[in-house]
Every structure is written in C-alpha cells, then in structure tokens.
Amino acid sequence: MTIQTIIFIILAAVICVCSVLAIFTRRILRSATYLLFVLFATAGIYFLLNYSFLGAVQLLIYAGGITILYVFSILLTSSEGDKAEPLKSGKMIAGLVTTLVGTGLCVFVILKHKFSTAVFESGELDIQTIGNALMGTGKYQYILPFEVISVLLLACIVGGIMIARKR
Amino acid sequence: MFDFGIITSWIHEFLTSYLPLGLATFLECVLVGVCIILLYVVIAVIMIYMERKVCAAFQCRLGPNRVGPWGTIQLICDMIKMLTKEIISVRKSDKFLYNLAPFIVILASVMAFSCLPFGRGMSVLDFNVGVFFLMASSSIGVVGILLAGWGSNNKYSLIGAMRSGAQMISYELSASLSLLTIIVLTDTMQFSEIVMRQQDGWFIFKGHIPAVIAFVVYLIAGNAEVNRGPFDLPEAESELTAGYHTEYSGMHFGLFYVAEFVNLFIIAGVATTIFLGGWMPLHVSGLDGFNHIMDLIPGFIWFFGKAFFVVWLLMWMKWTFPRLRIDQILTLEWRYLIPISLVNLLVMVIVVVFKLHF
Secondary structure (H helix, E strand, O other), X not given: OOHHHHHHHHHHHHHHHHHHHHHHOOOHHHHHHHXXXXXXXXXXXXXXXXXXXXXXXXXXXXXXXXXXXXXXXXXXXXXOOOOOOOOOHXXXXXXXXXXXXXXXXXXXXXXXXOOOOOOOOOOOOOXXXXXXXXXXXXXXXXXXXXXXXXXXXXXXXXXXXXXXXXX | OOOOHHHHHXXXXXXXXXXXXXXXXXXXXXXXXXXXXHHHHHHHHHHHHHHHHHHHHHOOOOOOOOXXXXXXXXXXXXXXXXXXXXXXXXOOOOHHHHHHHHHHHHHHXXXXXXXXXXXXXXXXXXXXXXXXXHHHHHOOHHHHHHHHHHHOOOHHHHHHHHHHHHHHHHHHHHHHHHHHHHHHHHOOOOHHHHHHOOOOOOHHHHOHHHHHHHHHHHHHHHHHHOOOHHHOHHHOHHHHOOHHHOOOXXXXXXXXXXXXXXXXXHHHHHHHHHHOOOOOOOOOOOXXXXXXXXXXXXXXXXXXXXXXXXXXXXXXXXXXXXXXXXXXXXXXXHHHHHHHHHHHHHHHHHHHHOOOOO
C-alpha cells in the first residue's frame, strides 16, 4: 500500500462521513460546515492527482466563495436556535427511495463505463496550457463556454440589482 | 546566493538511504510541518512585540519595558498567561461551531503562510499556481470568522462577523486584482519563478507606474483584509466590545489573535515577494561590484528585512488614521479601489504589450 493510497482512503472517508453528516444534522449552519469539509477533501483529492490548478479553484470558488455565500444567507435569514423539524414518515420513505434509486443509477453507470487507462504524469500541468485551453478558439478550447458563463453571471448581477433596488 | 535546496535534498537522500520512500516522505512532511508551525509561532511573537513597541512609539510612549531587556520577555509571560487561562464555554451556543471556528481561521492562515518563499529553495509549497493557491487559502479564513460570530450566540459577535465578512469579501477583489497586475508582467504564478524574474530589478521598479499603483492598492486592501488599521470595524472595541471574538477566552482567543498578526505578516510577505523581490538582493544592472556585495547578505535576511519594513508601513497606517464607518469602507472599495485597480490592470497590459517596462 503506497502513501498515495492511504491518503486517498483518508480523504474518501472524510468525504463520505461529512456528506452523511451534512444530510443528517438538524441545524442548517452545521450542515453548511460539513459541506465545507467535503469540499476541502475534494480539493485534497485534486492535489493528490497533482492537478493543483483545479484544487486551488475548488478551494477558491467552492470553499471560499459558495460556502461563504451559504453561510451569509443563513446568517441573514434564520434566527439562532433554529432546528429542522423531524421528517414525516411519508417524506422519509420518498427520500429513501429516491436515494436508493440515485445510488443504484450512479453505481450502474460507474461500473458500466469503460474508463480510459490512467496515465500518471509526473510534475504539474503548465499554467500556460490551461490558460490557452480556457481562452483559445481552436478544437478542445473553451472560449465560448467561458464567455457564455460570463454573460450568465452578468444576467445574475442585473437580476440581483432589480430585486434589491425595487422602489 | 546560497541555495537552501542543498540541505533539503541532503536530508531527503539521508532519509531514503535508511527508509522506504513512502515512509521517508511522510517523515519529511512531519518535519516540515513542525518547522513551519515553529516559525509561525516565532513570527507571531515577534509581530506582537513589534506592534506594541511601534504603537507606543507613535503615541509617544515607551511600551513594554519592565520584564527583561527592553521588555522582550513580556511576550513570553503573556503567552504563558494565555495558555493557562480557562476556556469558557457559552451556554446555548452551538458548541461544535464555537470550538471549530478558531481552528478554521488558523488553518487558512498556516496554509497561506506556507506558500511564502523565505529564501532560495526555502519554501514549503511551491505550486505553479502559487499566487492563486495563496488567494484561495486566505479566503477560507472568512468562514471561520462567520462561524465564530454565529456560534457565540451573541449580538455583538454576529454584527462583528457580518461586517467582517462583507469587508473581507469586498477587499479580496482589489487585492487579487493588484496581484494580477504583476502576474501580467511576469507571466508566471509560481513564487520561486516570480522571485527569479526579479534578478535584474524588483518589479516595483520594472513595472514603474502601474506597479507602484498596484503596490499602494495592495497595501490598503491587505490591511483591510486582515481587519486591521483604519478598517478594524469587525472588532471595533468602542462599539462592539470585541466583535466576533467577544465570547472567546484563553487559547481560543489566542488563536484568533495570533492568526491576525501572522496574517498581517503574510500580507507583508506577499507584497515583498511580488513587488519588492522577495529574497532577491537589490541588484542594479551594470554595477557588478555592487551586486556582488549585495549577494553576500543571505536571502532570508533580505526577505525578513523587507517584510518587516512593509509590516512597519502597515502599522504606521494603522496607528495614524482614525477608524472608518462601514459605509465609508465599502464606498472606498467599490467606488474607488476596484475601478482604480481595473484601469491599472489595463495600463499594465498596455505596458507589457508595447514593452514599455524596464
């Protein structure tokens, strides 16, 4: 067992345990905190795969951005000591069935899919390669999605201002 | 310049000659972790002593001067006091989040701290996305502060945390934009590479006008990001008792306190690395004799000298200006600093495209 395998097992265990905890806790802010741990561990897996760019993006966007947004909106909307009410049995059964079906589907797809063989590249991916791929117009380059996402964000900003500044 | 990488590779060879590779790597990780935490604590102590002395000097006082020569042992006593104080738990607070918050803050701080290059070959994390990783890891600290404000079950804490969150998220933008300005000039994000590119002149000289503007913007935004100086609203003691760490005591408070000071050092260290050449000595192209004399001074002395100079600048700022109101802080950021740094980024692109830099 190599050191990589051990680290992977630890990270995977953290992801599994924290995901389950995030669902089962009654307090919404704790749920957000467990989600933060899940995102940390995912970033850890990216670092383990030697893809530090994606790891840093994961930390910056998800852990540093989206979780803070969640926490902020929770602080603004809920009052202290808020707890979710226990679920009714009908909802519980529906949730369980959905979960089982979803898990089955995921496992089926993962087992059926033929993954291309892992090629371990030593060293890191050059930042210039990533930049060219993101901003290039050629084949396997992503300028169009990049710009479309920026238009989407612009629309979100305008919408936010419209909602907040309605006088 | 002396390459510290010789020592680290010697240690690596020594360990791998006795142990299997995986175990040796693990041992090295532990060793590096211990070293970085020791350095963290030492820098925190130096920073707190410096803060008290500089503050005293600006207010025409003497500062600590009773315990030890020039009051140097005062800090050790304070540390022991802090370590032995009782950690009070607040009733009806969310215990888990309340106890977790200081550790998230310190985790973010240590992660950002280990990115700094202290000398040639003397850096822990040297990714090729180094600057990006540093911004990512320092942005996690906000979560800790927000959780602290929520977990304490206290109105003052919550108000302090909300202010801090709004302030830190806003100022991160202009801090990142001013770092980006220099990355346009260097075309690399790796810290060791950034330092090597400054061999024939620091970026603040090479990039002239846009670099100086970026440096000033970075200092202002950095000071606001660590909740200090004229921007210390989150813990404005005259209105919020102590802001988000009102309910914390003992070493839990100590962790916030230490993290704040080391974050200040990290801001100074990043400013040093990006703008002032990091551990690279002052080189003037053409004057070879002068350059050789400058090379005799070891790299880490250059680094710490410059970093503490920047720290001193930031403390000067803190003890000179009165505290701003929250709307003034946000106006300063969104109306002035962000437009300035965006235009500045454009100017830097023009400078680089037309090769107007030195």
